[in-house]
Amino acid sequence: MTPTSHEPGADFWGNLDRRIQAEWLLVTLALLSLTFALAWYGAPLGLARLDHAFYDKTLAASVRGVHDDRIVIVAIDDGSIEKLGYWPWRRALHARLLDRLRHARVVGLDIVFSDLNPSYPDDDDLLARAIARHGRVVLPLVVDGPRKTAAPPLPPLSRAAAAKGYINVYPDEDGVIRSLTLRQALADGTPVDHFVPAMLAVAGQPVEYGKRAGDRRLIPYAGAPGHFRLYPYSEVLSGAIPEEVFRDKHVIVGSWASGLGDAFPTPLSHDGEAMSGVEILANGLQAAMNDSWIAEPARWQAAILACLPVLLACAALRRLSPSKAFLASLAVLLLIFTGSWLALRFGQLWVPFTASLVGVALAYPVWGWRSQEAALQHIDRELNALNQERRRLDGGLPARSKRYGRTLSARISLLHDTVAQLRRARSNREETLRFLSHDMRAPQNSILALTELQSHPDSALPQDELLRRINSCAHKTLILVDGFVQLARAEAASMSRHPVNLVELVTQSCESYWASARNKNISIEFHDTPDEAWTRGDGVLLQRAWDNLLDNALKYSPPDTAIHCGIRAKGASWELSIRDHGRGMTDAQRQALFRPFIRFDEDSAGNPAGAGLGLAFVKTVIERHEGAIAVAAAAGGGTLFTITLPGDPDAPEGPAAPASA
Template sequence: MPEHTRNMDAGFWGSLEKRVRTEWLLITSVLVLFTLGLAFFNAQLGLARLDHAFYDKILASTTQAVDSDDIVIVAIDDSSIDALGYWPWRRALHAALLAKLQQARVTGLDFLLSDLNPAYPQDDSVLARAITQHGRVVLPQIIDARHSVIDPLKPLAQAAAARGYINVYPDDDGVIRSLKLFQDLESGTRVRHFIAAMLAVAGDEARLQQLQSQPESVLIPYAGGPGHFSLYPYAQVLNGNVPPSTFKDKYVLVGSWGSGLGDAFSTPLTRQGEPMAGVEILANGLYSALNDNWIHTPPLWLNALLACLPVLLACVTLRRLSPRKSFLVTLATLLLIFACAWLLLRFAQVWIPVTASIIGVALVYPVWSWRSQEAALQHIDRELQALHAERQGLHGLADTNDQAHVGRSLAARVTQLHGAISQLRQAHQKRDETLRFLSHDMRAPQNSILALTQLQQNTHTALPPAEFLQRIDTYAGKTLGLVDGFVQLARAEAAPLSRQRLDLVTLLTECCDEFWISARQRNIHIRFDTHPREAWVMGDHALLARACANLLDNALKYSADHTEVVCQIIQDQDAWLLCIQDQGRGISADQQSALFEPFTRIKEDSPQNPAGTGLGLAFVITVINRHLGTIIVQSQEGMGSTFSMRLPSVP
């Protein structure tokens, strides 16, 4: 490959690589910043709902059954309501229940006791004494909308071992996923959750300290749907059907379980709309506090940075991959996001929101494909324009018949690229032909001339002067013929066409007159059928005349003496056929396939073969192609040949 060609290729690919690298850096930066923004503002953009949906599905697939009997629920269920009457019950019943739960490590009453009961005013005193006698009872508080605490009745609050708020705060979709373990009131007082109060009463200082070190809001690792904790109906415990020893050293929660009591909420593990009772949500939270297995979420800034990692990974891997592999890598990265989220939640109890990462990675492939393809196509466009300008400089502005319309679609650009590749192949082929012409065809007669001169210098090998001059003349004539044929072929290929309206009848008449003398010397009759009288076409007069002359010259060369060459012009629909028929030796079908190749001569080694360069028919086919015509060969060995040039007619 020539040095300048290598430099052009290096410049082409170097420039394209630089452009693609710039596009990659820009895309990577934009998508990383975009993902960072999505992660930072996911709540404002409404992406939190998608994160919640992904979280619920992943949590449901990672739940593990509760493996602990430390927590017991005494349920105010439908069967208890049937046995004891409509809710609310007399507080004397609660006092009786506390007597049954005396062996419990701590008992939490998950129902409000903030209102007086005028029908049974003495029951409050009874319940207060029972709470005091038990000594390990936790009563609930409520934090209202003004961030004020609603306490139980004063006698009950004073009798309780501790108090804690039981508020739960659903997410935007109404699902309870987390608990706030501590809150600061408007007064500046810090209050604790019901779960923290139970741990304090139970004397579990180690777990209480762990709870105090948790963030203000933590995700609950639900053990499953409703019914995953040991549960006993309120009425059965009150009636003594459940032995008091059942509750020894247990964390006992007493709360509503009935379908009509309203204390039920949606959770991530809710099945077919089945809500979970508030007391069981507390049980899940208490279980997490006892086992310190809360689900943690990293800070917002860390979540944002982690969300960018898959996007960066996808961008890096797509940089050097094919479109098919890039698509597969994108799918694999999306699956990797879910796999990492599942593993972190299952084994590390860490939840990292995935929506921002998914959106970022999903955009990497189409955006990268768009920009890389656009960069490549724009670069190809510039190269095609440069090639087109170069061809215009060579062929002239008038030679535009072989230029396709440049579209902006991918298909149009690919078509242009194919055209450019074809031109490059043709140029490569022409270069090889030129090298062969210079290295073989041109050198052969020159070497013969040099050999003759060397022979002539030796008196023993010198030829007679007449023979010597005749041979020199032959080889020099062959050299001039090769040069002339090669120049004419190059002109036919590259020179601008001077298109004008011309008459084929006149052109063929002039050609026949030119060869009349040489034909007469061999007694060959040139018969020209002058019907029709006019045959108008658009073309270059000089090139078409030379092509016609080449065909007529071949017809005379390959015809025997005392034969006839017939010239005709025939109308063929919207075209004219210029036909030249001889009675020569003919051409076989195999030989016809290579007839128009440059430097190709049929039976070149035959002693009776006429002299020639093998460029005449190559010139003819080139001229005909540039005039948007075709050439037809009809021939059989021993039966002569007919060459027909078909050119589009004009009015």
């Protein structure tokens, strides 16, 4: 079987996509598990307090402000205490009140009658007869929480009452009354109803408990304290309120006075304002009459529902860009709040959502962490593979000019640097192909054409001319090959770094080209330089780079001119300059000056021969020595090349200062 070619790019992105998919599954499962656990164990973890706070705000925003006119409160308020005397009142007054409420459908006396009143022993019988005459009076029980026993009213009152129900309300851990428990079992297993269903049973509207009789029922409060129709006890007793007002009404009689202590905070309380116990009972009675309790899902159902927004957020994160995923996460958070309000407002359903908020809030940063880490790990592996391949091809890597850390920005910079190298490599490949297909083929084709002409006697050239032309083509080929090889070595070969005296380097170059300059009557001036200028690098490459610049200056300078060379200190670096008085160049030519295989005015008369690789070689060598090269030129005004190389702080005598400014 013939092996298929390996495609690193496709393999990279394929592996990355599979890794991202696996990371997404792990992140999604982890967040769903966390959300489920938070929803399941919300109470011991303290999330219930946050759920209560969200519930209170949502309920306050969902209140419809409608109360049932069938419910009336007869309040033992401060005005009634002022008129009738200090509390507790004689039970004979309660008996008279019941006679005034004889048209009511049911009367709930939210007043505890568990103790005898020795001062008025006959009042209990008066009240018992009044309760019996009315026939639709409900009396309260008080359940002792730890012992689960109920304290009933006095026996004659208990026998006369149509029904009895406990009036205990159980606040949440923050002390707020949000619910009622409509039935519970005493220590002996006897079931006992709450005051609210006891009243409805007497009124002929029994409550259907269903399978969850002992579960708490969230109260859909009709409004802030004082929302129900209320009549002062003293005015009802005195007849100021007509008896017909109470016909077929559900009447609750209870304390409203500030000093009686029967008041509790509710979800609709503001600035410490409490709601009286009798009004809490009225709200519960309204909910039971209309079956408008706010439902809560079972514990496992609430945990599953809490996971749905997290799953939605994770699905969006997998398919969207980071910016859109962030907006999608915010949209899911908004959807949680909006959905909870709609469910409470129109569906009478409350689903705690703090666990969902935590899960969705964590989704974006956790997914960003894992997806970026996966991508960066793949980038690191690909970069390592690329470096190993370069080591195999080059026999060694050039030293990096920058140090990269392990942070995200550092690795992105490394990726950017590598991509830039790949782009340069692609550009170099295209230029190499062009070089091989055109520049290298042209002189070879010329030699083949000359030999073809020489094979025919009528077109044969004289031997001297033939050899001259072949020699020219071969010489041009050698120039191209030499320039190409030099550039390739400068780009890929490893460099040996050792101290290099730039003054000595420039001096040797000037002496080497003295004869060529003399032939054109050009003077090479090298003055006002320091005694020594040390840098670290490859002396051979630096020497060849400077030779290329000096050679170009000689080629493009007219006779009887001068070339100025100089070295001066610039901070911790050395600045080398070479100026000629040649033809100069335009701005467009200056922009493309260091590109390989670029030659200007190639067809102009007297233009020096070359491959267009010399300045590309110079730029490559200087950059690999962590330096920079700049050019300043104008058409017809000569050219100035400036090279900046870092100084060597470990030079034998330290960095030298220039001889003159």
